Amino acid sequence: MINYILQVVLFQVFFLAIYDFFLSKETFFTKNRWYLVSTPMLSFLIPFIKIPTFQKAVPEEFIVNLPEIFLSPEKAIQKTITETIFYETVNYVTILFWMGVAFFTILFVIKLVKIISLIKKYEVVKQPDFTLVLIPNQTQAFSFFNYVFLGKNIEESKRNKIIQHELVHSKQKHSLDLLLFEFLKIVMWFNPMIYFYQQRITLVHEYISDAIVAKSETKESYINNLLSNFFQVENIAFVNQFYKKSLIKKRIIMMTKTQSKKMNQLKYLVLIPVLMSMLFYVSCSETASKEEVLESKKAKQTLYINNNGKIKETTGKEITFLDVYLGFGKGFEYPNGKELSIDDLNEGEKKEFLEFKESSESGEDFFLKTRIFQYNKGRKVIVFSPLDENITETLETEEISFMKIEKAPTFPGCETGDKDCFSLNVQKHFSKNFNADLPKTLGLEAGRKRIFIGFKIDKEGNIVDVKARAPHEKLEQEVLRVMNTLPKVVPGEHQGKTIAVKYSIPFTLVID
Template sequence: MIPLPYLFQVNMYWLLCYACYWLLLRRQTHFGLNRAYLLGVLMLGFILPVVQLPEVWMESFVTKERSVTRPVIDNFVIAETQNIHTAVEPQNFAALQQRQPIFAIDWTACLGTLYIIGLLFMSVRLGWSLRRLLAFFRGKEYLQVDGCQVFILDSNVVGSFSFFNKIVINQKDYEENFDTILRHELVHVQQRHSLDLLFLEALTVFFWYNPVLLFYKKSLQEVHEYQADRSSVLSREQYATFLVSYALQSPTDLLSNSFHVSSLLKKRIFMLYKKRNSKWSLVKYLTIAPLVGLVLILTAGREHTSTPKTESLMEQVSLIPEKRMDENRNQKSLVKPANTTIKGTVRSSKTQALLPGANVIVAGTNAGTTTDENGTFELKNVPLMSKLAISYIGYEIKTIEITKPNQDVNAELLWQQRALEDVVVVGYSPLHDDVSQAKNGLRQEIPDSVFFVVEQLPEFPGGKQAMYQYLGRNIHYPTEALRKGIQGKVIIQFIVSENGMIREPQVTKRVGYGLDEEALRVVLNMNSWNPGKQNGRPVPMEYSLPIEFQIEK
């Protein structure tokens, strides 16, 4: 989808350029330049918002990426061993996420729907006008004049007009003013004025909400008439008298160039008598380019004023010796700490086994990642002197301070001994399909309402042991999947609301053959949970529950 800031800038450039035309150019007799200006700035409006100025003028604006840990409940493995169903202890419990209000209105979706409705309406309107014009010409006889098709009507129902290479002259105009009107309409055809109007109507379909395009269309129609009026072989007095006496109502088609438009009559006569501007008046056109360039620099250069300062501060910090940094560690610094890239591993202190899917979070921020299938991780743009909180289900949380650039972190987590009755560990599978990894370090910033560390996590009634036993008792391996030897991992997402109810359960990773439906059924039948709490109040949390179905022979 096209970004809203881009569309906003396009419309603002159009408004600015039309204001320049109205103030400086609309009364100029350089009609060809006026026409080129109006069409040119409409096309230029699409280009200016994406123009990047040279580094000499402006530093590139770089947005910091921030990482988000995927909230999951850890992986349960359902094994089929001689038709006995067992639940397996989860591998990992990632940070939980606060859910936005369920019944909140999505204004972005509402505006998008409104835009689509307007787009469809304007498309139908344009298509209907084109169809009506083409149907008007179909089957009628015409004369060939200077490469144009001239249609002579036998009535005065419509006024004379032109559309691309087709000219329509009604019976009265043919008998009384044929030469004058034909010459006038031939200019419209030769100058391809219908193409201008079609271009404006196409823009109006996509930018129907922008009234500035109506002013562009009106100004282009004025320029078209000025150009055609200039070609008259009559004297100015005779032609002006002819325009005033011409009273036949013109057609109202969107795309045609009609000979008579009552709202333009006064302006046409004024421009007819206006003395042509000298070449010195071309200076006005030259003033437009610096004005637009200045606006471009001002709008594109807003980030320019802060970027060099930030970089210089980072350079100052990076040049401070490590010893000096240690001395000032507990003091408030006026200089923003430099960022660095941190790589490392997470393993069990008991078995020395690498732990895939461990959470690595920058303390005090919404940024972090998880270890990959090899138990390794990488974080970019980590502030010096910050702390990493590393956690894994069944292990104590470990905090490590980042004291030097490119620090290697090799964390060993202490095992928390727990006894789980009636829980059989069958096997583990990598978590890289369950937890989204941080490929580029810190990810994009997310709303402040998302929690990665909460005071009290939501809990199944009776605790985790009760949840494992519930899964083991209630999940049944589907007969069809068992017969065909189908195995795989199903991921169910659901919300534990403030009152502990299970809401919006959905399958985010499917296997088929009844496994998805069985996993969803068990989640739907869960009793109410004890809700999670943050700052002493219940908050909604979203869970991802991976359930792996295995068959042992």
């Protein structure tokens, strides 16, 4: 989406640059109007136009896929697969976008209500082609569709010319152009090009009206009338105003300008190579983006937990190629999707899969088998099968999985049964007390190293049966030391009974 928005803005910059450099000084006002209305809309459509011929024009050997760069702080310990350690992240960009949309929508509604209130509040005079709204004690003059708003304090001798001017706006539906840009400002309020477009279309509207009305008298007389009408102006963006001080000079210059030669219309042909370049760009960039999707797309990792046939979905913070699918209980089923082999994975996916597989298919109390499937939203998932009986519920021995317990153990300082708080504090304890300098002394290769930790909280709230699996014996000893210093907690409850709870935490240790 961000790439699409950047393309839209870039294309609008090019279109507006063409207008300013080649067309804005020409007297082809109607053509310029349609240029300014059509090109911003064209900018929204061009990214969707893919021409296969252009895609084939660039030889494949010239499309270079750069290797992935993964940066991590030296002392980073990242959690990866446990349900209670995955936290939803807030997308502040999305929130900011919708706040802007709401703000500009409210502004638009306020302006619209202001116009409606003027129509309802003041004297309305029906005319054959328009409706005149007379505003007392004002010298305002503007139009909105078939409504012409006129201050009663405007001299009678000047009213006729002003009405003629505004009727041109009305008959040519200039208000539709301005409303279009008001809507574009709502959906793309952050795009400065929309505001520049609106300024230029407003000026072109005045050029059109001036050119038509000035034909009924000499240009000198019309210019003198224009200079003498220093009216108040309503601050409403989507109305056509007879007088706007910032536009007067430009309008007078354009009225006194010699009519452009018809040959100058060839300037519009400059659009052809520009449009071809844009289509070439989006077509070729689409080819590259498709390869990226197939070869190297990463996203926030999603955890799917199938608990006796019921699937719960949680999105975490870690950016990965692969998602994770965990199974528990007798009702477990594999995900709906095609099972893949390791040969179906790209290099990044293959590396991740092998790391997971190595960490999960050995040692007791952990998952014993991994498979991979094509799953939700085109993402591939690593599936951990429920082959270890310690993962499923065993009420007969008064032990239960942390993820199935009704009332989880309570960490000191947390609210009763708060699983998220429990998991967060266990993570903080581990990160704070783990000797992050130790891995650098063990001669381990750089990269991500999986550390799996298992422990039990007994019926008295003690941390017992701590087990660890790590790529080095000293790491395992360090993990055991840290986890054995966890404070005593309030034990968990299930079906009204105090019960022991098994808990496993996979961590990723990043070694630079």
